[in-house]
Amino acid sequence: MMLHESLKDxxxxxxxxxxxxxxxxxxxxxxxGRVAEALGDRASSKFVxxxxxxxxxxxxxxxxxVVRSDGSLVGSRSSDTLAEKAxxxxxxxxxxxxxxxxxxxxxxxxxxxxxxxxSALRAKQMRLRERVKVPRSDVRLSRVAGVDVSYxxxxxxxxxxxxxxxxxxxxxxxxxxxxxxxxxxxxxxAFRELPLVAPLxxxxxxxxxxxxxxxxxLHPHGFGVACHAGIVFDVPTIGVAKRLLCGTxxxxxxxxxxxxxxxxxxxxxxxxxxxxxxxxISPGHGISRSQSLFIVRRFLKSRIPIPLQMAHxxxxxxxxxxxx
DNA sequence: GCGACAG
DNA sequence: ATCTTGTCGC
Numbered sequence: 001m002m003l004h005e006s007l008k009d010x011x012x013x014x015x016x017x018x019x020x021x022x023x024x025x026x027x028x029x030x031x032x033g034r035v036a037e038a039l040g041d042r043a044s045s046k047f048v049x050x051x052x053x054x055x056x057x058x059x060x061x062x063x064x065x066v067v068r069s070d071g072s073l074v075g076s077r078s079s080d081t082l083a084e085k086a087x088x089x090x091x092x093x094x095x096x097x098x099x100x101x102x103x104x105x106x107x108x109x110x111x112x113x114x115x116x117x118x119s120a121l122r123a124k125q126m127r128l129r130e131r132v133k134v135p136r137s138d139v140r141l142s143r144v145a146g147v148d149v150s151y152x153x154x155x156x157x158x159x160x161x162x163x164x165x166x167x168x169x170x171x172x173x174x175x176x177x178x179x180x181x182x183x184x185x186x187x188x189x190a191f192r193e194l195p196l197v198a199p200l201x202x203x204x205x206x207x208x209x210x211x212x213x214x215x216x217x218l219h220p221h222g223f224g225v226a227c228h229a230g231i232v233f234d235v236p237t238i239g240v241a242k243r244l245l246c247g248t249x250x251x252x253x254x255x256x257x258x259x260x261x262x263x264x265x266x267x268x269x270x271x272x273x274x275x276x277x278x279x280x281i282s283p284g285h286g287i288s289r290s291q292s293l294f295i296v297r298r299f300l301k302s303r304i305p306i307p308l309q310m311a312h313x314x315x316x317x318x319x320x321x322x323x324x
Numbered sequence: 325g326c327g328a329c330a331g
Numbered sequence: 332a333t334c335t336t337g338t339c340g341c
Contacts, residue, residue: 043329046329148331149331149332150332150333151331151332151333152333153333184330184331184332185329186329186330186331187329187330189330189331192331193331213330213331214330214331215330218330219330220329224330225330225331239330241330241331242330242331243329243330243331244329244330245329245330246329246330280330
């Protein structure tokens, strides 16, 4: 199966972020949020911070000219770059007083040029969203597949398992290792993971629903990774997340299930198994809200549904066995 | 003190 | 997601 058009020719966001930072002149500063906005989404500011870490950035990138939105300096994770940052700025005539840029407003450089790659990706999501179907009635299903991805730096290990819906028997198991080419940015998870799992999903049997570790329509723009997977792989999909991405909980029918509302729309359920923290279930594509809930609960023996738990364990095992 | 956005 | 020792519980 060919990689879907929406997952091809993805931008190199690490390179794009650094190209933006290179535009900040000596003696001026910008913020992680401004660089993120130039990339096309302010929500990518944490990614920008990560991309400027010593191990990630190129030698010629003026990383020290990027500070927090209030003018305060922050270093990178697990390293003492804070002092070096202040020294480099002072050397360019930028005064730093008690950890903050003195004339922050005046020194802000705000003419960052970029092709806004994240805006383009958001536009792709919005176009594909129109194809998502969330039926009212149930569809016939006899198998459940689960996929998950484990990471080791820029290496990814993806696994897919398929179980029989009735017997829970393991029918199929596939795994694959590949290189990561897109960062994790909330609400753009599909662009990071779907290229990695696509080869595993090709030619799934009919009547198989794919369970994905992430969200379906429970997404700030109604198009989570499970929706995207459903469209590009043309299979029914369900999203199962361990943390809430957006929306609010609305009182449920019983103590274990409550609805998730986003902009007034019912987009999924929060389900707590026993005393566990809840998981968040939402339809991806080709399946109803209620059937999504039913299928996940059918495989809920612990906090994580069996198919996802098995895929998770296999992906981890593969990563650990590849250490050497 | 508030916010802390899936993996 | 991953970084990480011992530790608490089924």
